[in-house]
Amino acid sequence: MLEAAPDAMLAIDREGKIEVVNQQVERLFGYSREELLGLKIEVLIPARYANVHVGHRSKFFADPLTRPMGFGLELAGRRKDGSEFPVDISLSSVVSKLGPLVVAAIRDITERRRVEDRALSLQQELREKAALVDLAHDAILVLDPADGTIRYWNQGAEALYQYSATEAIGRIGGDLLKRVAPTSFRELVARATEADHWDGRLQHTTKGGDKLVVESRWAILRDEAGGPTGILEVNRDITARLRAEDSLQEANELLEARIDELESFSSSVSHDLRTPLRAINGFVDVLVEEAPDQLNAEALDALAEIRGNAIRMGQLIDDLLAFARLGMHDLEKRDVDMFHLAKRTSEALMKLADGRPIDLTIGQMPRCHGDPSLLEHVWTNLLANAIKFTAGRLPAVITAGAEEHDGRTVYFVRDNGVGFNMAHAGKLFGVFQRLHASDEFEGTGVGLATVMRICNRHGGTAWAEATLNEGATFYFTVVGGTHR
Amino acid sequence: MIDDTPVEILLVEDNPGDAKLTLRTLIKSKIANRIDHVNDGQAALDYLFREGEYADLEPIAGLRMVLLDIKLPKVDGLEVLKRIRDNPRTTNLPVVLLTSSKQERDIARGYELRANSYIVKPVDFAQFADAVKNLGMYWLVLNTPPQARPGRGSTHSMVV
Secondary structure (H helix, E strand, O other), rough: OOOOOOEEEEEEOOOOOOEEOOOOOHHHHHHHHHHOOOOEEHHHOOOOOOOOHHHHHHHHHHHOOOOOOOOOEEEEEEOOOOOOEEEEEEEEHHHHHHHHEEEEEEEEOOHHOOOOOOOHHHHHHHHHHHHHHHHHOOEEEEOOOOOEEEEEEEEEHHHOOOOOHHHOOOOOOHHHHHOOOOOOOOHHHHHHHHHHHEEEEEEEEEOOEEEEEEEEEEEEOOOOOOEEEEEEEEEEEEEHHHHHHHHHHHHHHHHHHHHHHHHHHHHHHHHHHHHHHHHHHHHHHHHHHHOOHHOOOOHHHHHHHHHHHHHHHHHHHHHHHHHHOOOOOOOEEEEEEEHHHHHHHHHHHHHHHHOOOEEEEEEOOOEEEHHHHHHHHHHHHHHHHHHHHHOOOOOOEEEEEEEEEEEEEEEEEOOOOOOOOHHHHHHHOOOOOOOOOOOOOOOOHHHHHHHHHHHHEEEOEEEEEOOOOEEEEEEEOOOOOOOO | OOOOOOEEEEEEEEOOHHHHHHHHHHOOOOOOOOOEOOOHHHHHHHHHHHOHOOOOOOOOOOOEEEEEEEEOOOOHHHHHHHHHHHHOOOOOEEEEEEEOOOOOOHHHHHHOOOOOEEEEOOOOOHHHHHHHHHHHHHHHHHHOOOOOOOOOOOOOOOOO
């Protein structure tokens, strides 16, 4: 009977002496039957348990109920070679001609333990993955590909849609979330199956009734044969982003409308303010032409003043409008050869010198990234100023170039002109600020304000250093200036 | 250089100061013996196509140039230009646009509509007068107008 049993079986007597063993015992423990018979059972137990075992054994004989041994304990057997292995043992008692015996059925559970351990670690891994999935801010769902029944619902989904996993799982996803999609569920699944995933925007409604727009990605989960077993749906709420984009676009449209308004305002200002000035000039000319005999020198002088002032006001209007327009348009940035820009500008400006000798040097300078037409404006303003304020210097010396200050490229225009008192330097770059009387030097007081504004729009700035009657240096930076 | 043929210019200008001064310049420089002036775009169209209050006048015959302000009441200058170009009788009529500021959009649109020139009216009227004189000279005296193409029933009677 014992030989037929699949498990290793042995019987011991009250003293723990092995009385019966089957073949499986021989195989399991590496002893022959002859070796085992008559030995104490403790020979098959790891030494560290052997002493305790003697006690257990006596108790069992006192209360011999059939039961698994060491329930909840890790049991181990010891082979002849000393190696140990996990075992499962159940005990029963029999009364034989040898007296009462305890029969132990011993099963090697090495393989089972291995499987269990593997299952445990898989479970652990799964738990960790699930925790990760729950950590994600995205709502993650698994749907049944056949009918869209929700099978999994992470914490992100709970947070986004306000339905708990218990409420959601088992419901049809599209119904629960009142899904509004570009096409039917069936079609979405078909597309996802074909391309392995589907990406798109969906509208969902939360438990509280809020409509959400989500960016949704559907991936197909497949079994080993490749058949679809589930739809993994990952949804990211983009409602707030879309709202922000909308309001940004509204703000942009408003801004563009304002700019258009401003532009048409400025062009009508330009038109309407210049027209009367032209009439003033024109009729002064008529007066001078038609009645030269009635006008004495003082009257002619007065008319010349009227003319001059009207023309100056026209210039002022033009400059102010140009200044106002500076802020309205996007910079068209490009790689700019500052050397050539300064050189070309200075050549065009030399006529302002009225033939006066000017020692002009344009030094080498790094290129920069900026709006060439605006940067040309900067050079024009600074070089024209230098020419203007060196009137009367013999020779006038003007140098344009670039230096490096604290790792930044600083462009400059230096002259040996009248300069200014540094105490007034703060006023230099304001609109309509002039440091010289207009009968000394002409100008509308907008030029340097324009320079500052252009530099600011490029992320740079402008400043000046000067000594009264010795000259001035105007510096400016353009962020993005690089050394070659 | 200037021949004796009486030539006609139509000035379309709503600003009385500009109009008066421009007329004076044209007369004084003897570019034109007779210049007609209208105040708005609708009047310009009526004048050119002999409609409305101009319906009873003789067809325009000697008209050789239109000085056309862009900013006009009722019908703006660019629209007037478009109607001039769309009408076979006036399609080749030299038109010089007058504009108060260098509004590039207007100027570009003007050239699309085959404006012959434009003058930015400066604050200094003397400069404007020079520009008007030079352009008047060019378009009325030096420029050879395109010949009327046969077969189109052309009435280029303004072409001398």
